[in-house]
């Protein structure tokens with residue numbers, strides 16, 4: 333057995349975890365840049381908790397609150413410039429995956445001069461601002477990953493920065509911030525976390541520890557689908573979801589994602605379909621594809637989800653995600669040409685060809 337497991341982020345989980353542990357900011361410096369989206373962090377209590385903790389530690393801070401969903405390179409450069417201007421010693425990212433990813437990229441760009449190509453490819457020096465992440469959606473797990481995924485107009489897709497340098501130093505994970513998440517965002521982000529766990533289990537880099545985490549994540553997220561469909565999501569369910577999404581992040585930090593994510597990026601880039609929704613629409617056909625060659629692995633995943641097979645999963649996703657977008661054959665052709673070049677497409681135990689990807693797209697939107 334061979335296991336390689338790297339999780340350098342300190343995880344602090346639970347209701348009120350920032351207020352209970354403000355001292356953890358002390359070791360990071362005297363000045364912070366807080367990176368958020370435009371609204372939600374101000375409304376869900378997360379920004380207040382962070383600023384109160386920083387005030388209590390006599391740490392000065394500035395706010396960069398301009399991160400859009402699927403952040404652009406321009407936005408992260410603006411955040412990095414704000415960090416330099418304010419002489420920040422560290423960065424706090426608060427929000428869904430978009431502000432957290434922007435914060436990680438800004439931490440890198442604040443210290444390193446990287447053009448639009450080398451931002452994704454390196455080489456990097458070790459010089460980077462430390463970062464703290466506070467997730468407010470239960471989906472991406474970005475608070476515990478070494479990835480920052482940005483909209484890359486040069487590649488006409490979403491592209492990942494992937495370097496252990498951008499692992500956050502601390503992740504504060506508190507389900508209270510997700511209590512008022514809209515049902516649509518709750519579903520999309522939960523489905524994203526489910527895909528992280530499923531793709532992680534089918535990865536060539538999976539190991540016994542990632543399998544344990546992924547299996548627990550799949551069970552917890554699947555258990556939350558009924559309350560979502562009833563529109564009756566209580567705090568315990570919110571906590572299970574954000575816990576599972578952090579587990580999913582720990583999984584993909586080791587295994588990477590696979591073809592579902594590579595295919596999903598074009599749906600987001602060209603058709604503006606939310607990240608988790610894009611993945612959810614593709615998941616059943618990916619499992620059906622892998623199941624032809626590796627039926628035992630896929631059976632195990634369905635059993636963790638409490639489902640009989642692809643038909644039931646398709647049905648569930650249709651109920652959760654609603655009416656599908658109409659996508660043309662020529663779009664499938666173009667998208668599969670882009671997806672086949674993505675690094676993560678070859679990550680699964682069964683590797684799809686461009687033709688397989690096109691078939692999966694078509695099956696998913698039939």
Ligand code: NAP
Pocket residue numbers: 368369370371372373376399400401402403427428429430431433468469471472473474477478479480481490509510511512513514517521524581607608
């Ligand atoms: P998001 O784009 O961060 O946020 C979606 C929407 O939800 C925004 O309008 C945001 O509003 C709102 N929102 C966030 N928290 C909220 C709350 N507590 N209450 C109410 N509204 C809230 O969505 P996401 O799905 O979390 O992140 C997607 C991004 O993460 C994509 O770019 C994806 O590629 C990336 N991702 C990264 C990783 C990784 O490992 N780095 C893994 C998977 C996905 P505001 O704008 O006002 O905040």
Ligand code: ZN
Pocket residue numbers: 472524525528593607611
């Ligand atoms: Zn994802």
